[in-house]
Amino acid sequence: MRSGILLVDDDAEDQFIFRDAMENIDNAHPVHCEKNGFDALNYLSSLPSASLPCVIVADLNMPMMNGSELLVRLKKVEALRNIPVVMYTTSVNPLEKEACLRLGAHCYITKPLTYSQSIEVAQIIMKLCRELQENL
Amino acid sequence: MYELAKVTLENEMDLVLAHKRSMKLAEITGLSLPSQTTFATAVSEVARNTIENGKNGCLTLGISDEKKRSIVACIKDDNLKDPRNKEGLDYAKRLVDKLNVFTEQDEHSIELYHYVPNGEKISIQQLDGWRISFRNEPPISPYDEIKRKSEQLKELTEKIKQSEDHYRMLADTLPLMMFSLDSKGKVNYINKWMEDYLGYGVEELNSMDRSPLVHTEDRPAGNSLEKLIESNEPIKDEWRVRNKNGNYFWHLVSVQPIIKDGKAIEWFGFLVDIHAQKLFEQTLKDNQQLKEMQEQLQYHIKELNRSNEELQQFAFVASHDLQEPLRKVIFYSDYFQSQYSGSLDQKSTAYLKGMMDASHRMRILITDLLAFSQVDKKKLDLKKVDLNKIIKDATNDYELIIKEKGADLSIGQLPTIDGDETMLRRLFENLLSNALKYVREGVTPAIAVAAVQNGGMLEIEFRDNGIGFDEQFLPKMFTLFQRLHGKEKFAGTGLGLAICRKIAEMHKGSITASSKVNNGSSFFVSLPLQQNP
Numbered sequence: 297m298r299s300g301i302l303l304v305d306d307d308a309e310d311q312f313i314f315r316d317a318m319e320n321i322d323n324a325h326p327v328h329c330e331k332n333g334f335d336a337l338n339y340l341s342s343l344p345s346a347s348l349p350c351v352i353v354a355d356l357n358m359p360m361m362n363g364s365e366l367l368v369r370l371k372k373v374e375a376l377r378n379i380p381v382v383m384y385t386t387s388v389n390p391l392e393k394e395a396c397l398r399l400g401a402h403c404y405i406t407k408p409l410t411y412s413q414s415i416e417v418a419q420i421i422m423k424l425c426r427e428l429q430e431n432l
Numbered sequence: 433m434y435e436l437a438k439v440t441l442e443n444e445m446d447l448v449l450a451h452k453r454s455m456k457l458a459e460i461t462g463l464s465l466p467s468q469t470t471f472a473t474a475v476s477e478v479a480r481n482t483i484e485n486g487k488n489g490c491l492t493l494g495i496s497d498e499k500k501r502s503i504v505a506c507i508k509d510d511n512l513k514d515p516r517n518k519e520g521l522d523y524a525k526r527l528v529d530k531l532n533v534f535t536e537q538d539e540h541s542i543e544l545y546h547y548v549p550n551g552e553k554i555s556i557q558q559l560d561g562w563r564i565s566f567r568n569e570p571p572i573s574p575y576d577e578i579k580r581k582s583e584q585l586k587e588l589t590e591k592i593k594q595s596e597d598h599y600r601m602l603a604d605t606l607p608l609m610m611f612s613l614d615s616k617g618k619v620n621y622i623n624k625w626m627e628d629y630l631g632y633g634v635e636e637l638n639s640m641d642r643s644p645l646v647h648t649e650d651r652p653a654g655n656s657l658e659k660l661i662e663s664n665e666p667i668k669d670e671w672r673v674r675n676k677n678g679n680y681f682w683h684l685v686s687v688q689p690i691i692k693d694g695k696a697i698e699w700f701g702f703l704v705d706i707h708a709q710k711l712f713e714q715t716l717k718d719n720q721q722l723k724e725m726q727e728q729l730q731y732h733i734k735e736l737n738r739s740n741e742e743l744q745q746f747a748f749v750a751s752h753d754l755q756e757p758l759r760k761v762i763f764y765s766d767y768f769q770s771q772y773s774g775s776l777d778q779k780s781t782a783y784l785k786g787m788m789d790a791s792h793r794m795r796i797l798i799t800d801l802l803a804f805s806q807v808d809k810k811k812l813d814l815k816k817v818d819l820n821k822i823i824k825d826a827t828n829d830y831e832l833i834i835k836e837k838g839a840d841l842s843i844g845q846l847p848t849i850d851g852d853e854t855m856l857r858r859l860f861e862n863l864l865s866n867a868l869k870y871v872r873e874g875v876t877p878a879i880a881v882a883a884v885q886n887g888g889m890l891e892i893e894f895r896d897n898g899i900g901f902d903e904q905f906l907p908k909m910f911t912l913f914q915r916l917h918g919k920e921k922f923a924g925t926g927l928g929l930a931i932c933r934k935i936a937e938m939h940k941g942s943i944t945a946s947s948k949v950n951n952g953s954s955f956f957v958s959l960p961l962q963q964n965p
Binding site: 307309313357386390391407408409410411412414 | 752755756759760762763766767770771854
């Protein structure tokens with residue numbers, strides 16, 4: 297049974313806020329962070345298949361390899377294809393949202409503007425992990 | 433008739449001369465003395481009559497050019513009266529072999545013929561010899577001498593006059609203006625062409641101010657021809673010269689001095705019409721300038737487009753990157769507000785709220801800026817767009833506010849047009865949001881959206897019963913960052929209508945509005961039904 301969450305975000309503060317929110321709802325899943333799509337792919341390829349995260353949360357705007365590029369790459373790798381990818385961004389551009397969903401993103405979450413929103417985000421991720429575990 | 437001699441018939445002295453010359457004519461042609469006397473008497477009789485009764489009489493002596501050779505005396509007379517009944521004429525008729533009388537208008541001529549027996553054909557040389565002998569005939573009196581000289585002078589004068597007339601005619605018919613001035617600049621002569629062109633004669637030109645005849649911009653330095661004349665230098669220039677209708681035409685001007693003892697005693701000048709050449713020259717020059725200006729314009733357009741693109745890029749990047757740190761500021765202050773509100777004193781709570789509000793305002797500004805730069809950057813994604821759906825989406829977005837304010841919405845039927853769905857939705861949302869924002873206190877907002885088709889255009893009206901605006905601000909309203917109201921009363925960034933205008937223009941349409949203060953406003957959006965790619 298897979299566990300753990302991979303957060304791909306170049307913004308250190310967003311990483312901190314995400315981790316903090318997850319801790320505040322007593323999340324049992326470990327959170328691992330990478331700074332961009334490139335590093336994320338390297339990290340994932342270094343893991344044995346049993347240690348792969350159950351959910352990948354990816355920012356859209358990143359250096360080296362952005363979120364949508366990462367999404368395309370992930371969907372091309374047999375071992376990683378089935379890990380749900382949650383797009384996590386400030387952009388509320390509906391076109392961008394549609395494009396990501398077409399590329400196979402599981403869902404699209406806007407980055408929190410308030411503390412309570414950050415808790416909501418953490419709860420959505422938690423719920424997703426729980427559902428995945430129950431389905432397996 | 434070959435003319436040999438001439439005698440004017442004015443007084444008694446002339447009569448003597450006429451007799452003498454007739455005698456001589458008869459003599460040189462070899463006639464006998466009695467014949468000489470007969471012929472001379474006959475001539476004298478007619479000549480006397482002419483001197484006594486006639487006018488401008490003149491006797492011409494010569495040899496007839498008829499086959500039968502004879503000496504001829506022809507007496508011309510300007511008198512009106514018919515000379516045929518005169519006594520002298522009858523007498524003379526009997527003395528000569530032939531007498532002819534011709535009347536031509538007021539002029540009469542009487543020809544007296546005396547045959548020359550055994551006359552041979554006369555050579556030109558012989559005629560010339562006789563002419564010379566007549567000319568060299570010793571004067572019979574000082575009168576004869578004076579008379580002869582005076583006749584020669586008259587003849588010369590006539591010749592000079594003819595030659596002058598000839599040149600004058602030449603000068604008058606040449607298609608250029610000619611004139612002469614004296615040393616003081618007084619006009620002595622102008623040709624007919626010049627008189628016709630200027631509409632002034634010599635006298636008028638000398639009594640008037642001539643400077644307005646030359647265009648102000650072309651007048652020679654010193655402002656007068658007279659000043660120039662003092663310099664003794666020839667003038668060559670191009671002037672616009674005024675014609676009699678008051679129009680100026682380009683002329684080449686050339687004025688040459690006649691120098692005597694180092695001083696100009698007279699000036700000759702001419703003016704040639706070069707208007708057509710001048711206009712052609714000017715057109716060429718204008719064309720060249722136009723071409724240069726076009727090239728410059730093209731360059732500037734290119735530069736402007738480039739800088740515009742850079743600006744858009746900047747606006748997009750700046751607003752996007754500005755958003756991130758701001759979101760953190762909002763997040764952290766919200767954290768404080770939500771987690772520690774109980775442990776903060778009143779002032780700290782107020783300050784924290786101020787920080788939150790300011791951050792939110794900045795966020796809206798950045799979002800709008802981002803939206804504006806995206807509208808500009810994006811190419812239209814053209815599709816058939818059902819405007820009924822667009823307006824429904826927009827009203828759904830504002831459902832909460834509509835309910836809260838109890839606004840009364842009346843939406844008419846809208847057609848399907850070619851357009852960019854996202855942009856049109858933003859356009860409708862912005863106009864709807866304005867109508868819901870600028871409402872009058874205590875008045876239930878009423879918003880009506882209706883459309884009419886006008887040719888290939890769709891005219892959509894968004895009418896409200898809100899606070900309205902002063903129409904003098906209309907031109908400013910649709911430009912960036914223009915706000916008519918204070919932020920305390922109505923929140924906003926001053927970008928909404930600028931975005932609307934941009935969207936309308938990108939669809940090759942337009943937007944305008946009309947209003948009265950406190951009497952609602954109407955926004956009119958005009959969009960083409962079809963977009964031609």
